[in-house]
Amino acid sequence: MADTPQTPSNKPKPVIVDNGPNAHMLSSNDDRSAGPVELGFPVNFFGTVFTSLYVNTNGNVTFREPLYKYLPFRMTTQAPPIIAPFLADVDTRPGASGRVRYGPTTFEGRYALGVNWLDVGYHWERLDKLNRFQLLLVDRSDLGFGDFDIVMNYDRMAWESGESAGGSEGLGGLAAGAGFSAGTGETDTFFEFPGALANGGLLDSNLKTGLTNTKRNSDILGRHIFRMRRGRIDFERSIREGGHLMPRAVLLADGRVLALGEFNPFSDVFNPVTDEWAATGKTTANRRRHTATLLPDGRVLVTGGEDKPRTAELYDPVAGTWAAVTDMSVGRIDHTATLLPDGRVLVVGGHEAFGSTTRNATAELFDPQNGNWTSTGSMQTARSAHTATLVSKNGRALVLVAGGEGATSKLASAELYDPETGTWTATGNMGLVRYAHTATRLQDGRVLVAGGEPSDLSDEFPEPRGRAELYDPATGSWAATGRMNRPRRSHAAVPLNTGHVLVLGGFHESAGIQAGVELYDPVLGSWSVLGPMQVRREFHAALLLEDGRILIVGGITNPNTLQGTYELYYHPFANR
Numbered sequence: 001m002a003d004t005p006q007t008p009s010n011k012p013k014p015v016i017v018d019n020g021p022n023a024h025m026l027s028s029n030d031d032r033s034a035g036p037v038e039l040g041f042p043v044n045f046f047g048t049v050f051t052s053l054y055v056n057t058n059g060n061v062t063f064r065e066p067l068y069k070y071l072p073f074r075m076t077t078q079a080p081p082i083i084a085p086f087l088a089d090v091d092t093r094p095g096a097s098g099r100v101r102y103g104p105t106t107f108e109g110r111y112a113l114g115v116n117w118l119d120v121g122y123h124w125e126r127l128d129k130l131n132r133f134q135l136l137l138v139d140r141s142d143l144g145f146g147d148f149d150i151v152m153n154y155d156r157m158a159w160e161s162g163e164s165a166g167g168s169e170g171l172g173g174l175a176a177g178a179g180f181s182a183g184t185g186e187t188d189t190f191f192e193f194p195g196a197l198a199n200g201g202l203l204d205s206n207l208k209t210g211l212t213n214t215k216r217n218s219d220i221l222g223r224h225i226f227r228m229r230r231g232r233i234d235f236e237r238s239i240r241e242g243g244h245l246m247p248r249a250v251l252l253a254d255g256r257v258l259a260l261g262e263f264n265p266f267s268d269v270f271n272p273v274t275d276e277w278a279a280t281g282k283t284t285a286n287r288r289r290h291t292a293t294l295l296p297d298g299r300v301l302v303t304g305g306e307d308k309p310r311t312a313e314l315y316d317p318v319a320g321t322w323a324a325v326t327d328m329s330v331g332r333i334d335h336t337a338t339l340l341p342d343g344r345v346l347v348v349g350g351h352e353a354f355g356s357t358t359r360n361a362t363a364e365l366f367d368p369q370n371g372n373w374t375s376t377g378s379m380q381t382a383r384s385a386h387t388a389t390l391v392s393k394n395g396r397a398l399v400l401v402a403g404g405e406g407a408t409s410k411l412a413s414a415e416l417y418d419p420e421t422g423t424w425t426a427t428g429n430m431g432l433v434r435y436a437h438t439a440t441r442l443q444d445g446r447v448l449v450a451g452g453e454p455s456d457l458s459d460e461f462p463e464p465r466g467r468a469e470l471y472d473p474a475t476g477s478w479a480a481t482g483r484m485n486r487p488r489r490s491h492a493a494v495p496l497n498t499g500h501v502l503v504l505g506g507f508h509e510s511a512g513i514q515a516g517v518e519l520y521d522p523v524l525g526s527w528s529v530l531g532p533m534q535v536r537r538e539f540h541a542a543l544l545l546e547d548g549r550i551l552i553v554g555g556i557t558n559p560n561t562l563q564g565t566y567e568l569y570y571h572p573f574a575n576r
Contacts, residue, residue, distance in 0.1 A: 014153035014223035021114030023103025033066035044146025046182035060084035072177035088176035089162030123162030244554030248292035249541035291337035304332035336388035387439035403434040438493035492542035
């Protein structure tokens, strides 16, 4: 997640103080190093595996060889592979100065090697300003060989240069650098903090780029977490410029992912083995607010959406091509499509044109065997922006449709479709009017509904929490469950193999576009906050890959310069 400036007065301290990183100490010095220091686990750093490193006084660690340089440099410079929380001329010779210390510790329950630069001064033996920062390298071999996290913690950053760098009283001159690099200067092998090598750019006085005033992949100001996976830093990455602002993503039968959706005909396929995207065939129409459904034969049915809401087409993942099928009976935008047990697809509701206040109650069935549509019973209430979830009652498959937006108001009503009779019956109403919410079937057959916009913003706006409820198909009733920590709509929800549910991102007036992630435990009926996405997103797509990671695609982002990007999210139960 990009640096986010915040200035609360009671922020928690990011530096973790325990005895582990204090186990070993560099004696008072200027420009010295220790090592090689055993990590205790392998790290795959941009394609090279290391098991040891050098701890350098001047705010960094290096692989292969120590670094005695005291002048900061760009992370694009050819140098030993380096991780530098604060690359500057640290001087610990005065007796009152802190020392550079290192040793094993833990971070969030995982083994780590910690390095402390706590209350250190600057060259020439100056103590009038002291910096306090920390580096943790965290073992994530539970996710893959050599995977690890880089955690940089900053409590206080008061000086930026030594006298040898042309500074005066720790300020000015050649300012400190910060980041990490493979040392080759090649694209995608380095990161440099905004504000690096700029006077005042990394200091506490800079509310925009100061290291203590920003954060990455953490809720704590001054904590910056970078995830190194498969030898690559896990940044947000571009799929195509401006693409997939309102995407649909489908997990194909071979484990790849198809994504499409924006005012263009482009579609792309993600390969989780290589973590790379490849363009595939162009769709027959530009689409967003459409549906995409995996069929039993491996093809993907896409229906409706702007700008040709009556049309539908099929994607062949073997040939990588699209082919139009017979149009639906009416145009549909913000509708739903549900795969039935017999292989047919139920398409329900929506509205016929952008900006239209008319909502559809009609439903129709697509038969992939002959490519034809047939009408079926209409809902009792016309709606769009609803959810549709396959449920089971007494061994019989039903489709639960809940909430949405009617012609004149938002809806709390719900109804059930019976594929055997082609009819709809009312079921219990939700406890809250909702649209742009999510509905996720749990492993015990109940349905978790979370978020969405209520009928009256004042109902949720004063209290920054999000209501959720459970539908029980056996009784046809709804019951409140634990509230999310933040309200949200236009978010994504992903069921995990453990039975938990992740919700990611979304929007609410109290917070704008969000990066927050929460985990629902169906046994406890409660939510817990996880690390955020790297980018604030709404209208994005998210799904569970076969290796346990979450692929997050596109959406409307904040900042909007990150639209068209994707990221991979590692939840607590991810294990590949």
